[in-house]
Amino acid sequence: MKKLFQDFKNFAVKGNMIDMAIGIIIGTAFNNVVNTLVKKVVMPPLSLLTDDVNLINKKWILRNAAVGVEEVAIGYGEFMEVLIDFSIIAFTIFVVLKFINKFKNKAEDPENMEVETPKQIQLLSNLEKLMKEQNRILQEKKD
Numbered sequence: 001m002k003k004l005f006q007d008f009k010n011f012a013v014k015g016n017m018i019d020m021a022i023g024i025i026i027g028t029a030f031n032n033v034v035n036t037l038v039k040k041v042v043m044p045p046l047s048l049l050t051d052d053v054n055l056i057n058k059k060w061i062l063r064n065a066a067v068g069v070e071e072v073a074i075g076y077g078e079f080m081e082v083l084i085d086f087s088i089i090a091f092t093i094f095v096v097l098k099f100i101n102k103f104k105n106k107a108e109d110p111e112n113m114e115v116e117t118p119k120q121i122q123l124l125s126n127l128e129k130l131m132k133e134q135n136r137i138l139q140e141k142k143d
Contacts, residue, residue: 030089043056059076
């Protein structure tokens with residue numbers, strides 16, 4: 001039990017839990033933004049294409065409601081709205097990750113002076129140059 005508590009303490013102190021909590025909070029807020037965007041901005045023009053019927057209300061009725069019998073229907077409009085939500089989220093994440101990777105690649109390029117290269121990358125780059133030089137010298141001695 002003591003080891004489990006120590007492992008949890010190390011996990012929480014190293015920032016993993018904090019990073020995860022921040023990600024969940026931002027993800028929840030982002031979900032609200034996307035839901036509002038889809039429901040209030042994207043869906044109204046689409047509903048004009050369907051004779052002013054809200055897309056979320058679109059469904060295929062398999063059995064009509066009657067006294068004592070519930071309606072059975074496939075709600076394809078709601079499914080379409082969820083697909084639009086997903087597409088917007090996926091595209092937004094793609095764009096954000098593309099931007100982050102572009103910035104990360106600039107930062108990891110030791111030749112690029114536009115962005116400061118992290119110390120670890122600089123050290124690895126210097127090590128690579130030294131190894132190439134060493135290999136060149138060893139190759140010249142062989143010849």
